[in-house]
Amino acid sequence: MATRRQFIRISAIGAGAVMAGAAGLKLLASDLTEGQKATLAALTGRTPTYCEVCFWKCAGWVYKDEKGSIKKIIGNNEDLNCNGRFCPRGTGGVGMYHDEDRLRTPLIRVEERGKQSFREATWEEAFDYISEKIKAISAEHGPECIALFTHGSGGKYFSTLLRALGSPHIAAPSYAQCRGPREVAFQATFGEALESPEPLDIRDTKCLVLIGSHLGENMHNGQVQEMSDAIDKGATIITVDPRFSTAAGKSKYWLPIKPATDLALLLAWINVIISEELYDKPYVEKYTYGFEYLKEHVKNMTPEWAYGITTIDPTVIRETAREMANASPAVIVHPGRHVTWYGDDTQRLRAVAILNALLGSWGRRGGFFRTETFELPEPPHPAYPTPKRTWRTEFPDLYKLADTVLANGVCDATVPDPSRNCKFQAWIVNGTNLMETLPNQENTLKAIQALQLLVVVDTMPMEITGWADVVLPECTYLERYDDLRVGPHRKPQIALRSPAAEPSHNTKPAFYMARELAKRLGVIEYFPFEKIEDQLDWQLKQVGSSLEEMKRTGVKTFDRTADNLYFYPDEDVEFYTATGKIELYSTALEEAGFDPMPKYTAHEEPPAGFYRLNYGRAPMHTFSRTSNNPNLTDLMDENSVWVNPRVAKEWGLSTGQYVHLVNQDGRKSEFPIRVRVTERIRWDSVYMVHGFGHQEKKLRRCYGKGASDTNLITKVLVDPVMGGTGMRGNFVTFITDLKGEEVIS
Amino acid sequence: MRYAMAVDTKKCVGCSDCVVACQTENNVPIGFCRDWVVEVMDGSYPQLEIELRSERCNHCSNAPCVRCCPTGASHIVEGGIVLVKPTRCIGCGACIASCPYDARYPHPKGYVDKCTFCIHRVKQGMKPACVAVCPTKCMYFGDLDDPNSDVSVILKKRKSKTLIPEAGTQPQLYFLI
Ligand code: SF4
Ligand code: SF4
Ligand code: SF4
Numbered sequence: 004m005a006t007r008r009q010f011i012r013i014s015a016i017g018a019g020a021v022m023a024g025a026a027g028l029k030l031l032a033s034d035l036t037e038g039q040k041a042t043l044a045a046l047t048g049r050t051p052t053y054c055e056v057c058f059w060k061c062a063g064w065v066y067k068d069e070k071g072s073i074k075k076i077i078g079n080n081e082d083l084n085c086n087g088r089f090c091p092r093g094t095g096g097v098g099m100y101h102d103e104d105r106l107r108t109p110l111i112r113v114e115e116r117g118k119q120s121f122r123e124a125t126w127e128e129a130f131d132y133i134s135e136k137i138k139a140i141s142a143e144h145g146p147e148c149i150a151l152f153t154h155g156s157g158g159k160y161f162s163t164l165l166r167a168l169g170s171p172h173i174a175a176p177s178y179a180q181c182r183g184p185r186e187v188a189f190q191a192t193f194g195e196a197l198e199s200p201e202p203l204d205i206r207d208t209k210c211l212v213l214i215g216s217h218l219g220e221n222m223h224n225g226q227v228q229e230m231s232d233a234i235d236k237g238a239t240i241i242t243v244d245p246r247f248s249t250a251a252g253k254s255k256y257w258l259p260i261k262p263a264t265d266l267a268l269l270l271a272w273i274n275v276i277i278s279e280e281l282y283d284k285p286y287v288e289k290y291t292y293g294f295e296y297l298k299e300h301v302k303n304m305t306p307e308w309a310y311g312i313t314t315i316d317p318t319v320i321r322e323t324a325r326e327m328a329n330a331s332p333a334v335i336v337h338p339g340r341h342v343t344w345y346g347d348d349t350q351r352l353r354a355v356a357i358l359n360a361l362l363g364s365w366g367r368r369g370g371f372f373r374t375e376t377f378e379l380p381e382p383p384h385p386a387y388p389t390p391k392r393t394w395r396t397e398f399p400d401l402y403k404l405a406d407t408v409l410a411n412g413v414c415d416a417t418v419p420d421p422s423r424n425c426k427f428q429a430w431i432v433n434g435t436n437l438m439e440t441l442p443n444q445e446n447t448l449k450a451i452q453a454l455q456l457l458v459v460v461d462t463m464p465m466e467i468t469g470w471a472d473v474v475l476p477e478c479t480y481l482e483r484y485d486d487l488r489v490g491p492h493r494k495p496q497i498a499l500r501s502p503a504a505e506p507s508h509n510t511k512p513a514f515y516m517a518r519e520l521a522k523r524l525g526v527i528e529y530f531p532f533e534k535i536e537d538q539l540d541w542q543l544k545q546v547g548s549s550l551e552e553m554k555r556t557g558v559k560t561f562d563r564t565a566d567n568l569y570f571y572p573d574e575d576v577e578f579y580t581a582t583g584k585i586e587l588y589s590t591a592l593e594e595a596g597f598d599p600m601p602k603y604t605a606h607e608e609p610p611a612g613f614y615r616l617n618y619g620r621a622p623m624h625t626f627s628r629t630s631n632n633p634n635l636t637d638l639m640d641e642n643s644v645w646v647n648p649r650v651a652k653e654w655g656l657s658t659g660q661y662v663h664l665v666n667q668d669g670r671k672s673e674f675p676i677r678v679r680v681t682e683r684i685r686w687d688s689v690y691m692v693h694g695f696g697h698q699e700k701k702l703r704r705c706y707g708k709g710a711s712d713t714n715l716i717t718k719v720l721v722d723p724v725m726g727g728t729g730m731r732g733n734f735v736t737f738i739t740d741l742k743g744e745e746v747i748s
Numbered sequence: 749m750r751y752a753m754a755v756d757t758k759k760c761v762g763c764s765d766c767v768v769a770c771q772t773e774n775n776v777p778i779g780f781c782r783d784w785v786v787e788v789m790d791g792s793y794p795q796l797e798i799e800l801r802s803e804r805c806n807h808c809s810n811a812p813c814v815r816c817c818p819t820g821a822s823h824i825v826e827g828g829i830v831l832v833k834p835t836r837c838i839g840c841g842a843c844i845a846s847c848p849y850d851a852r853y854p855h856p857k858g859y860v861d862k863c864t865f866c867i868h869r870v871k872q873g874m875k876p877a878c879v880a881v882c883p884t885k886c887m888y889f890g891d892l893d894d895p896n897s898d899v900s901v902i903l904k905k906r907k908s909k910t911l912i913p914e915a916g917t918q919p920q921l922y923f924l925i
Pocket of ligand 2: 755759760761762763764765766767785802881882883884885886887
């Protein structure tokens with residue numbers, strides 16, 4: 004083949020640089036390198052933690068060097084999430100602790116919002132300031148007008164605070180900006196959401212279908228590990244992606260689909276599996292509802308029909324459908340994770356769920372297993388007051404199947420609007436850089452400008468902190484306790500996070516902050532333990548363990564109490580849907596006024612000279628959370644825009660050149676971005692890694708490096724079913740003349 | 749005894765965890781690395797192939813870096829591991845120039861540094877840091893003279909290659925293809 008050959012060194016750092024000057028002549032006293040000395044000294048003590056660099060929450064051990072400084076983090080062998088192996092971000096978690104740009108002390112605004120003009124404050128001042136404002140807002144508007152946005156462990160304590168005050172408004176952008184449509188679709192089909200980590204039995208699968216998942220670039224640790232096990236065992240991988248992803252490079256079949264047409268492909272697969280009678284007949288008969296409706300519904304959705312839409316060869320569609328059926332039930336059509344794309348995402352994920360149901364993979368080895376989550380008793384506290392209003396009151400007919408508070412819903416309901424009587428007056432934002440997480444930054448700013456109080460709790464000076472009235476500097480996960488991790492898995496398991504070091508500077512854990520505020524706001528009875536250690540020890544003793552034991556082991560695994568990991572042959576299973584069956588035809592969607600079975604609708608295409616903006620992840624970064632991490636920026640310190648050679652030729656672009664991107668609404672990237680000309684991307688789209696192009700100057704390592712996709716997402720395709728914010732309907736073109744603009748690199 | 753490593757290019761996802769783990773294990777200063785990841789892409793859309801490789805010093809059996817070292821700082825120890833003695837190294841950089849793989853870097857403290865196969869760990873019966881951390885478990889390490897070692901077993905089972913064999917360095921880092 005070898006028509007075009009590209010060779011790149013992924014890790015940006017260069018070895019073998021030219022030796023620098025006279026420093027090279029100094030002699031050292033010992034034969035061991037610094038590294039070896041430190042390592043040998045370090046292997047003495049270790050502290051258990053679980054990772055907070057992403058939501059996978061791998062459990063591991065923190066080691067310190069002889070000076071007591073945090074040196075390295077290694078996975079805990081007993082942990083089901085990581086099996087003793089952290090991902091690059093988790094390994095580089097040390098950089099979060101060492102980052103010299105961290106927030107150091109509480110800050111109170113002195114000037115208008117967005118300027119980062121703050122004065123340093125004591126914790127007492129900060130707490131007093133916040134509680135006075137909250138008291139006034141509650142008195143005038145009701146406590147429901149206070150909202151929390153959270154994407155971190157510390158959010159737990161602020162949510163206790165809010166519920167104690169009487170506000171139900173606890174929003175996680177991981178729902179409507181990420182996996183919400185998937186949860187609603189699986190709920191509608193199997194009566195259960197997937198949650199995190201997803202119950203995918205990848206290690207025993209015979210066929211893994213990745214449609215909308217770039218596993219390997221997104222380092223969902225356990226899944227990447229199991230994908231590798233599956234490769235070892237000879238599993239077939241089928242990857243659907245307009246871009247030749249890393250996973251595509253490991254696949255038997257790569258289907259280079261035209262962007263925005265995935266649903267047509269899924270329906271055609273369903274068509275083949277039904278018309279060729281490849282589905283798991285006894286399973287479908289025993290467990291599902293609505294098969295005949297579905298059969299009728301997809302009758303004309305043939306591979307030939309899909310070909311015209313997706314550009315995928317009908318023979319390939321048939322062949323891949325047969326591959327899945329051959330592997331059935333040990334087959335997984337991967338549900339993906341960040342699935343808010345085009346506004347019909349719940350329906351697309353319904354098609355994924357239906358396909359899995361036809362293949363009989365739900366509840367089967369090599370498909371989806373049944374998880375078990377450990378039940379930990381909550382510390383005793385009075386019942387929470389019943390909120391008088393919820394955001395739903397403001398949007399009565401919208402997003403009927405949303406089963407949680409929508410981050411964008413709260414944001415929209417904060418923007419002043421004469422038609423609404425309640426609006427949010429105060430936000431507490433914990434561990435999420437809303438400027439980068441919510442699409443449509445202008446709207447977010449409008450909301451922020453209307454607030455009476457914005458409190459930001461973070462470890463780093465992110466863009467959102469610039470808009471805060473009060474900034475509360477949280478210590479990193481390596482310097483604090485948090486709640487025990489109890490996530491679902493093959494076996495129930497708990498994991499401890501304990502501090503490996505004292506909080507640096509004048510930072511504090513969220514538990515302390517929330518409790519201090521609770522004291523001032525008269526709801527301290529919801530925080531019965533003064534110290535989190537005592538709370539953890541109390542909880543652990545209720546279940547036959549102790550803090551002391553957990554400090555030694557880090558994780559503790561329990562036996563399954565309920566059912567088997569997979570369905571027993573012929574087991575009678577009651578699904579939590581209205582019919583008690585797996586609903587191929589969704590009664591819940593129908594009742595709410597939506598299509599009970601997914602239909603393909605065409606999405607807008609890029610105008611001439613524009614390209615669809617696709618975005619994704621790099622294995623060494625977690626959104627903007629890691630973009631200033633010294634260890635991880637060392638691997639990748641800016642993103643680039645991937646451009647097909649055909650497009651590059653048309654625009655005269657070459658690799659390494661910097662350009663601006665401008666979208667269909669005239670929004671221009673804040674900073675120039677490097678071009679990467681590559682065959683790995685289709686000619687109708689461009690691609691960039693999310694989380695770069697930071698505008699916050701206090702992030703000294705990543706300020707101005709690369710471009711932000713969020714900044715270019717001005718058009719949001721909202722999912723009517725559950726309010727998800729589809730972000731893949733934006734198109735960009737290039738500005739090649741930088742007019743002498745300086746590139747920060 | 750002959751230590752060697754094999755990296756499975758079919759499983760590596762290029763995540764660079766091996767790079768970070770090496771940095772934190774061996775206190776490699778920010779801005780430098782002892783191991784790194786290479787992506788080689790072949791073909792044109794949509795007929796494409798990628799090879800991902802985690803690379804480091806090959807602990808060559810015929811090591812030009814050792815031969816050209818004027819002070820004897822670069823030397824070979826038991827098991828064929830190529831090491832640099834920081835106290836003897838004058839940082840002249842001759843070895844950096846002679847290595848066909850670009851595997852060495854000048855440590856800011858004045859000596860030349862490179863992969864040691866984590867000899868300090870291996871001596872304690874552990875695996876090198878990169879091998880131990882790799883989420884895809886795509887790296888195998890051990891003694892080629894022991895037919896039951898991880899690396900011997902996998903090299904028997906799978907096809908492999910070395911890099912720039914024509915340089916005659918007899919590299920001991922194998923890539924499973
Ligand atoms: S997957 Fe990586 S970043 Fe996420 S929790 Fe695990 S080690 Fe941390
Ligand atoms: S850690 Fe493993 S999968 Fe990741 S780049 Fe290194 S060798 Fe490849
Ligand atoms: S790879 Fe380079 S540094 Fe390593 S032994 Fe061979 S020549 Fe020497």
